Amino acid sequence: MITIKDLSFHYDNEDSLMNTNVLNQINLTIQDGEFIAVLGHNGCGKSTLAKLLNAILIPTEGDVFIDDMNTKEEQSLLTIRQTVGMVFQNPDNQIVATVVEDDVAFAPENLGVPSPEIRERVDWALKSVGMYDFRKRTPHTLSGGQKQRVAIAGILAMMPKCIVLDEPTAMLDPVGRQEVMKTIKMLNQKYHMTVVLITHYMDEAAQADRVVVMQKGNVVMDDTPTHVFTKVDTMRSIGLDVPQVTELMYELKKMNLPVKADILNVDDCVSDLLKILTA
């Protein structure tokens, strides 16, 4: 669905004589229906990469293909942007209407979706993010987290093939985060939407099919969550975290205790610990 070939990118900075590459020779393929998490320290190029996926930015070198359409082709832009929807970190940058349900309806209206279907999509999208009861409210009266869920609903109403989310839960509380993750997983599993999730939350990345770790504009790891997170020393050296349970098992294994190293969640951790504590 998405092919990235030899991609390099730098921002145009009038002040500097030599523009440093924010992304260096990236090669990445994302298949239809995959759920990818992108991790990396701030400034590693994750958000830049996300914006290259729906042609907000165009490569300085190399190419980005969305469903075989090259993002450099102007005539393909409209289709590319219907195919790949983006949800940004700050909902204030994305909310345009004065009533919640109008904002969610904005995209399908602009796409020419028939009215009864718009109503259905808006209701479904708002229910998916738990904001249906707020549909008649004014966005500026909502808390930060509530606004973010409305922004996500606005993209859901477009039913894109792929949804790219740039730290969408950064401002949400644990329940809000869980709800968003549940929705994202549902979109991926039930509707086979391709999902690219940029996040700092390890427990979110652990739910993806694949984790891509970036550092200073390069892809340094691209593997399953288990394989990525159990490389605790590598992750630490890049300045990233691993889930607390993974770290605990890693420390216990270092002491030669018979525990599994590839633990990513609480349940697996508890059952493995019970084995050694009740043996």
Add this chain to the structure above:
Amino acid sequence: MIDINHLHYIYQPGTPFESVALNDINLHIEKNTFTGLIGHTGSGKSTLVQHLNALIKPTSGQIVIDGVDITKPNTDLKEVRRKVGLVFQYPEHQLFEDTIYKDIAFGPHNLGCSEEEIKERVLEAADIVGLTSQMLEKSPFDVSGGQKRRAAIAGVLAMKPSVLVLDEPTAGLDPAGRDEILDRICGLNKRFQMTVILVSHSMEDVAKVADKIIVMNQGTVALHEDVDKVFAHADFLRSIGLNVPQITMVMQNLKKNGINVNDTIHTVEAAKDAICRLLAKKVQEK
């Protein structure tokens, strides 16, 4: 240090959008403590902290800071705002000057400080947040997100507040950035004896640095206890839309399965020690 008595706040009263944001809040926060303030989105955390430097006036109730009732008319609000520094979420949104130096100097300048004193305060504040003197000459809009954030926090520190309130200071930062900023905030509490209130969603962050935690739920204070004691209420916390650190979940599940562990443990280090002690005991018993 801070006493809040029967505080009520209603947004847009008398309109169709009326909503009760704070409902009979009663709190006492000791001097020099580090308090974490947590709660689900919309629970009233930001509304509450904006009362502390009189940005919002209560619908009813009293707030006394260092013996001064700030809710009385004719209170010197300038002094209140010098004493209580508030760093908003995404503080980089409040930067505006030509240079970082000028932006940090804005507060002290408005306090009527001399040029010399302004310089001293700016340099000290910059040093505390880790900004070099070269950075001070740059435009706030030409630096990275993390540096912007540090500049904004320095702007508040230059006012030399005795109470520092930070609303989600780690939002949007990567793990390394998070650790660094929390470390510096801890330093402000320990080295400069600032009373610190940290609003956050991240239980793990708050558990690492706070002495006490206030838990808010739908506009009321649900809990106000020492860090360890708060995590003993895991089921309650989950029922009101919060979580406990992963490690605490593990310990609580082990306890439910009959293992004799301290189920308020919230760091990997402490969990490791507890498990090793249990295993050593088993070996001894054999």
